[in-house]
Amino acid sequence: MTVAIGLSTYLEHTEMGLWKRSATVLPKVYTDCVIAAGGVVLALPPQPPTPAAVARVLDAVDGLIITGGKDVDARLYGQEPHPENDAPRPDRDAWEIALVRAAIERDLPFLGICRGLQVLNVALGGTLIQHLPDVIGSTRYSYGNATFADNPVHTVPGTRIAGMLGPELTVKSYHHQAVDRVADGLTVSARGDDGVVQAVDIDGARFGVAVQWHPEESPDDLRLFAALVAAAAR
Template sequence: MTVLIGLSSYMEQAAMGLWDRPAAVLPRVYSDCVLGAGAAFVALPPQPASEDAVARVLDAVDALIITGGKDVDARLYGQDPHPDNDAPRPDRDAWEIALVRAAIARDLPFLGICRGLQILNVALGGTLIQHLPDVIGSNRYSYGGAVFADNPVLVEPGSRLAGIVGEQLTVKSYHHQALDRVADGLTVSARGDDGVVQAVDIDGMSFGVAVQWHPEESPDDLRLFAALVDAVEQRRAR
């Protein structure tokens, strides 16, 4: 049976032919990577996050990916927003936080990507560095202009992530925020050479991984997506 992966998506103003109106959208690179890993996908745009709606959605999928996107609202972790933050997307924040918490509760295989890592941390009570250049003194993780930066990542030996991608790799970055206080229930599995958190494992899950970089921007390396599919197949076998 084909593995079905839920991909969180955006609700943004979008021009399509004669129409320019709010639409559920997601860069194709995400779905291409899921398809390339041998799975099928369904998009999960923001919607009212009732307990029943979240349960029905997660009942229908075999795994969950929370994708990249706009900054998480700083007020969700008790801070005033930095001037350089994106305008809040409260509908998406609420929907994805509810999905993440429910996926962890049912041990649904999970992969967080960029914003997905930050949503995970906030959902579990952690905080974020709102503007990395204020802390590290450079924009090495986000050049702007839709240009992805190449950055080294050092993975903790023996971590779940190391078993997937090895202990050193170069990744595609596009983020001006990062994890600050890491939430209980998460274990840091990778950092940059400057100490910035680059990945976590979710404690107690059969497969729960979140990375700060954009693996979908390296379509010749599908290891994280393939590992998610493998986790579903192992879960079925159990």
């Protein structure tokens, strides 16, 4: 069976030869990991999230990944944006929140990555820590300059994440935000050694997990991608 995995993408201003224009883009490491895990990739760029569009897109895929990227607009969880936040991307926020809610409703296998975890939590009514250095006193999760940080993660026994990844692992981090109030319907499945939420399980889902780190930056460890593809195949 050919398993199709939909991946949300960015809309960014790009330069391609003589052309300078907005384009649908996604780092190749994401697609490499899905393909290596046995899936095929469908790109899902931001677009108006009408119920018909969301349903048609999800009809075409067997699993969904919400990828990393810019900060979720703080106004979507009732707060004013922190000065360090990225400029809002309302088109992407609206599209991905609609995809997440519909995917959960139809129990579509789901993996959230970095921003994807934050989108999931906000979509279900949770909130975010807008700037972690204000809370933990360091930039250990985001060095800047496109440099990923290595951080330890401890999983929660009995969770889906623990069953896939074991009791602890070292991950690649690049985030200045994190889950604050956990949304109803989610269970924390991993934390950092400082207590910062690093993963959640979606309660009652056939397969639904989200992680705060970047597993696509560790292509020698495909366990999350392989588990998603396997669930989608079933």
